[in-house]
Amino acid sequence: MQRRALLITIVLSVLAIAAGIVLSYVIDWFPVAASTQAHETDTLYHVLVIASVPIFVLVVAMILYCVWQFRMRPGEEEKDGPPIHGHTGLEVLWTAVPAALVIGLVSYSFVVLHNNETRPKGPEIVVQVYARQFQWSFKYPRSVTGGAPAATTRLYLPEGEQVLFKIHSADVIHGFWVPAFRVQIDAVPGITTSLRVTPDRVGTYPLVCTVLCGAGHSLMRTNATVMKPAAFQAWATSHAGVSQPGALTDTGLGSEAPSAAGAGPGAGEAGEGSG
Amino acid sequence: MVARLKAPGFYRAGLGAVLGVGFATLITWAIRATAGHVSYHHYLSGDAILTISLVSAPIFFLAGLGAFDYWLYWAAGRPTRPEDHSNHGAYSWKDYFKVNTDHKVIGIQYVVTSFFFLFVGGLLAMLMRVELAQPGAQFVDANTYNGLVSVHASLLIFFFVIPVFAGLANFVLPLMIGAPDMAFPRLNALSFWLLPLGGLIMLGSFAAPGGAFANGWTAYAPLSEVSPIGQNFFSLGVQFAGFSSIFTALNFLVTIITMRAPGMSFFRLPLLVWANFSTSLLVVIATPFVAASQVFILLDRALGFNFFNAAKDGDVVMYQHIFWFYSHPAVYIMILPGFGIISEIVAVKARKPIFGYRMMAFSLLAIVGLGFTVWAHHMFASGMAAWIRIPMAITTVIIAVPTGIKIFSWLATLYRGVLHVDTPMLFALGFVAMFTLGGISGIMLAMVPFDLHVTMTYFVVAHLHYVLFGGSLMTIFAGVYYWFPKMTGRMYDERLGKLHFWTTFIFFNLTFGPMHILGLQGEPRRVATYAAQFADLNLFISIAAWALGLSTLIFLYNVVTSWRGGPRAVANPWRALTLEWQVSSPPPVFNFDAVPTVVGSPYEYGVPGAKHGILTPPVPAEVSTTPAGMAVSRE
Numbered sequence: 001m002q003r004r005a006l007l008i009t010i011v012l013s014v015l016a017i018a019a020g021i022v023l024s025y026v027i028d029w030f031p032v033a034a035s036t037q038a039h040e041t042d043t044l045y046h047v048l049v050i051a052s053v054p055i056f057v058l059v060v061a062m063i064l065y066c067v068w069q070f071r072m073r074p075g076e077e078e079k080d081g082p083p084i085h086g087h088t089g090l091e092v093l094w095t096a097v098p099a100a101l102v103i104g105l106v107s108y109s110f111v112v113l114h115n116n117e118t119r120p121k122g123p124e125i126v127v128q129v130y131a132r133q134f135q136w137s138f139k140y141p142r143s144v145t146g147g148a149p150a151a152t153t154r155l156y157l158p159e160g161e162q163v164l165f166k167i168h169s170a171d172v173i174h175g176f177w178v179p180a181f182r183v184q185i186d187a188v189p190g191i192t193t194s195l196r197v198t199p200d201r202v203g204t205y206p207l208v209c210t211v212l213c214g215a216g217h218s219l220m221r222t223n224a225t226v227m228k229p230a231a232f233q234a235w236a237t238s239h240a241g242v243s244q245p246g247a248l249t250d251t252g253l254g255s256e257a258p259s260a261a262g263a264g265p266g267a268g269e270a271g272e273g274s275g
Numbered sequence: 276m277v278a279r280l281k282a283p284g285f286y287r288a289g290l291g292a293v294l295g296v297g298f299a300t301l302i303t304w305a306i307r308a309t310a311g312h313v314s315y316h317h318y319l320s321g322d323a324i325l326t327i328s329l330v331s332a333p334i335f336f337l338a339g340l341g342a343f344d345y346w347l348y349w350a351a352g353r354p355t356r357p358e359d360h361s362n363h364g365a366y367s368w369k370d371y372f373k374v375n376t377d378h379k380v381i382g383i384q385y386v387v388t389s390f391f392f393l394f395v396g397g398l399l400a401m402l403m404r405v406e407l408a409q410p411g412a413q414f415v416d417a418n419t420y421n422g423l424v425s426v427h428a429s430l431l432i433f434f435f436v437i438p439v440f441a442g443l444a445n446f447v448l449p450l451m452i453g454a455p456d457m458a459f460p461r462l463n464a465l466s467f468w469l470l471p472l473g474g475l476i477m478l479g480s481f482a483a484p485g486g487a488f489a490n491g492w493t494a495y496a497p498l499s500e501v502s503p504i505g506q507n508f509f510s511l512g513v514q515f516a517g518f519s520s521i522f523t524a525l526n527f528l529v530t531i532i533t534m535r536a537p538g539m540s541f542f543r544l545p546l547l548v549w550a551n552f553s554t555s556l557l558v559v560i561a562t563p564f565v566a567a568s569q570v571f572i573l574l575d576r577a578l579g580f581n582f583f584n585a586a587k588d589g590d591v592v593m594y595q596h597i598f599w600f601y602s603h604p605a606v607y608i609m610i611l612p613g614f615g616i617i618s619e620i621v622a623v624k625a626r627k628p629i630f631g632y633r634m635m636a637f638s639l640l641a642i643v644g645l646g647f648t649v650w651a652h653h654m655f656a657s658g659m660a661a662w663i664r665i666p667m668a669i670t671t672v673i674i675a676v677p678t679g680i681k682i683f684s685w686l687a688t689l690y691r692g693v694l695h696v697d698t699p700m701l702f703a704l705g706f707v708a709m710f711t712l713g714g715i716s717g718i719m720l721a722m723v724p725f726d727l728h729v730t731m732t733y734f735v736v737a738h739l740h741y742v743l744f745g746g747s748l749m750t751i752f753a754g755v756y757y758w759f760p761k762m763t764g765r766m767y768d769e770r771l772g773k774l775h776f777w778t779t780f781i782f783f784n785l786t787f788g789p790m791h792i793l794g795l796q797g798e799p800r801r802v803a804t805y806a807a808q809f810a811d812l813n814l815f816i817s818i819a820a821w822a823l824g825l826s827t828l829i830f831l832y833n834v835v836t837s838w839r840g841g842p843r844a845v846a847n848p849w850r851a852l853t854l855e856w857q858v859s860s861p862p863p864v865f866n867f868d869a870v871p872t873v874v875g876s877p878y879e880y881g882v883p884g885a886k887h888g889i890l891t892p893p894v895p896a897e898v899s900t901t902p903a904g905m906a907v908s909r910e
Contacts, residue, residue, distance in 0.1 A: 027792075029792065029795045029796075030795055030796070031796055031797050037724075040724065041724045041725060041727075041728055044722060044724055044725055045719070045725055045795075048718070048719050048722065048725065052715040052718075052719070055711070055715065056708075056711055056712060056715060059682060059686065059707065059708060059711045060708050060711075062686045062689070062690075063686065063689070063704050063707060063708060066625075066686070066689035066690060066692070066694060067689075067694060067696055067704070070625075070689065070690070070691060070692050070693065070694045071694045071696055072693050072694055072695050072696075076693050078850075079626065079693050080626040080627070080693060080880045080881035081625060081626045081627035081691055081692035081693050081880065081881050082627070082691055082881050083627070083628055083879065083880065083881035083882045083885075084627065084628065084630065084687075084690075084691070085628050085630070085631075085632065086630055086631040086632070086633075086634070087630075087631075087687075090683075090687065091631050091634055091680070091684075094679060094680060094683040095676060095679075095680055098675055098676050098679040099673070099676045102672035102673065102675050102676070102718060103669075103672070103673075105672065105718070105722065106668055106669055106672045106721065106722065109668065109721075109722035109723055109724055109725065110665065110668075110723070112722075112724045113664075113723045113724045116724055117661075171497075172495075172497050172498040172501070173495055173497070173498065173591065175656065175731050175799070177731075177797075177799070179728070179796070179797030182724075182727070182728040183727050183728065184656045184727050184728065184730060184731065185656050185658065185727075186656050186657050186658050188585075188591050188592060188657070188658040189497060189585040189586070189591055190585025190586070190589070190590070190591055191585075191591070191592070191658055193658040206797060206806060208797065208799055209799065210656075210730075210731035210732065210799040210800075211495070211731055212421065212490060212491050212495070212498070212800075212801040213498060214421075214498060215416070215417040215418040215421065215489075215803075216417065217417070217421070217801065217802065217803075218417060218799075218801075218802035218803045218804045218805065219417075219804065221806070
């Protein structure tokens with residue numbers, strides 16, 4: 001009887017694992033992938049899910065099997081289970097196997113990280129990103145525009161070319177994220193952070209702020225448009241020297257105190273009191 | 276009236292609070308007057324008085340309540356009132372509103388107060404879900420919404436999960452180790468009374484000019500340094516929670532080390548005691564860091580210290596290192612006591628010894644050690660030095676190993692047991708499943724490239740709620756149901772308990788499960804509004820969240836009616852071996868009539884004639900005639 005129940009549980013668990021893995025491919029987890037980095041990260045995610053499904057199914061199956069088979073029956077109110085105190089072999093097994101599994105997975109993740117962050121051969125365009133409450137600005141150098149630098153409030157990128165973002169903040173911490181590119185980095189006042197992306201799909205994608213930066217945080221969005229290289233070059237040339245209204249061209253840090261979303265008394269009395 | 280104002284109590288406490296504000300006013304005036312008109316245009320500043328009052332008024336209030344009386348008398352060389360134990364025990368509900376030194380009264384004060392904050396914090400979450408039901412502004416502005424987010428998290432972390440575990444352990448831990456009380460009963464009382472004051476400060480921030488603190492519970496600089504005065508309520512409220520935690524943790528450590536009953540060796544300790552021992556180590560070592568982070572913020576805000584002001588050579592990322600050096604270990608502070616609760620319940624309800632007892636204890640200590648080496652995995656996208664990500668990712672995934680040992684050991688304990696699947700056991704089993712999911716998404720978040728996609732998104736919101744709601748809160752419910760007969764002397768309603776479990780379990784998953792997808796799809800966390808593409812799932816989550824919130828009313832109703840009129844509980848309704856079940860329900864005022872003697876493991880279910888502790892005074896060995904006496908003589 002118990003052997004049959006065990007068999008049923010094992011069969012159902014295997015089916016559940018298979019269903020879980022199939023489901024992990026059916027579910028549309030991610031937004032469109034628009035960078036080479038995105039493909040690597042998506043593959044990593046699928047590997048993680050495939051590794052996770054059996055573990056979760058194992059735990060749940062064990063719980064359900066025990067509840068099904070070992071639930072107290074009428075008349076067993078005073079009964080106890082057998083006094084099993086442990087099993088060294090099992091304990092070694094469930095220490096060693098998860099350790100090997102997680103070390104394997106994290107090693108694989110480092111390979112992905114390395115691939116995503118290493119600069120490949122070939123040219124690279126540098127875009128300066130300026131964040132401030134609650135707006136993004138982008139500055140393209142002479143090497144891109146062929147004339148004077150361009151400053152915009154929307155991001156334009158060429159397809160298939162390596163881009164290095166140099167990210168600055170004029171006030172508080174912001175988070176630079178294009179979900180379609182699958183990479184995020186904070187814009188931090190006082191330091192310049194950087195991020196490498198190779199866009200590989202033409203289209204327009206949301207660009208959002210991920211770090212709570214004040215009352216306007218949830219509306220600190222803009223778009224990133226990936227264009228064919230020729231179209232991008234034409235756009236860049238036509239925007240040489242253009243500075244779109246509101247675009248920030250340096251952090252202005254120190255000259256302009258950050259504000260708490262336009263509310264409240266600024267930085268307390270620091271200035272007044274320190275005189 | 277004068278007598279009332281002189282005797283410890285709420286009248287004197289109220290007077291103390293008024294004097295505290297007066298003190299704040301006086302010291303503001305004195306310092307500004309000393310500095311002179313060169314520095315200050317006004318000798319009084321509302322912000323300064325308010326900020327100092329947030330420290331002085333609660334402390335003067337506590338002094339008025341009588342929390343410091345004994346120590347002040349002693350320090351002043353005046354005759355102290357010898358402890359006559361007259362205020363041990365609670366004989367009416369009014370006794371819970373006094374400075375009481377009985378660990379059982381303090382335990383209940385702790386649990387009830389924390390649950391008050393759970394209900395308030397949960398209500399804030401339900402308001403957030405109303406705002407998020409549709410894109411765009413519904414009924415609050417963005418600043419208020421950010422305040423709701425921040426106060427929700429701060430209340431539930433600092434004033435619910437951490438203290439409710441301290442409260443449950445306060446009640447059962449001395450009983451479990453055969454002690455008459457905690458090592459420092461007066462400190463214990465002070466630990467509790469700091470708690471409601473800190474929580475009220477957090478809540479009071481809604482009334483502050485400019486609104487509640489609105490920068491998340493993480494209060495990242497520099498935004499938190501330029502926010503309205505409400506931020507000071509967070510910085511100072513955290514100090515009260517922190518001192519409360521540290522005092523209780525010291526108390527637990529000393530109690531566990533020095534007050535174990537004869538025969539209670541470390542490897543005969545119930546795992547709940549091991550769990551609280553481990554947690555207390557974390558609390559004592561880590562909590563000063565969050566206190567420091569908020570003191571630095573306060574110094575920056577109030578006095579222009581520029582710790583985190585990039586324009587004045589401050590280091591913005593440094594704040595995050597200090598903050599997470601506490602706040603990651605705090606994750607284990609919020610789950611290890613839960614592990615202890617689950618170990619107790621699983622062994623008793625499966626009628627089997629806990630599988631691999633020593634590994635269960637060692638894995639707790641391993642988590643304590645490793646817990647201090649992973650903090651920067653919250654900062655993979657923070658702009659810190661890139662190499663730090665590698666070691667932090669490795670240590671993070673390694674924590675899965677001791678955690679996995681615990682999960683597999685619980686499962687093995689179930690195998691071939693006689694499972695009593697009642698409310699505490701349902702919550703325990705639900706916990707194991709949900710915490711496994713939270714652990715899995717935690718492993719995913721440790722993978723740097725994946726984390727760089729979903730950090731600071733709803734994926735993290737989902738993960739942390741699987742760990743803290745599906746994890747910690749499930750263990751808290753399990754523990755409250757399990758010890759309810761012991762704490763109140765009444766049985767809860769089993770049918771309502773099961774209904775509570777199933778509604779919680781189902782709506783929990785419907786609320787937080789879809790958030791994984793929202794995060795992967797690109798919705799950042801802590802947003803008052805979102806892009807139209809996320810509208811359907813958000814509406815679904817809002818409805819599920821309201822059902823989840825309402826399901827706690829079943830719990831509330833069950834607890835209140837059972838406490839008032841439930842059937843009387845016998846001493847040991849679960850046939851458990853641990854010592855707290857060997858005394859009456861509720862336990863006698865001084866716990867044990869005689870010091871119990873511990874003669875074996877706490878989990879020897881299924882071993883014929885096994886005993887954990889003997890309560891009767893041991894008979895001298897030479898005249899012993901009972902098996903118990905013989906056991907003692909062999910010791």
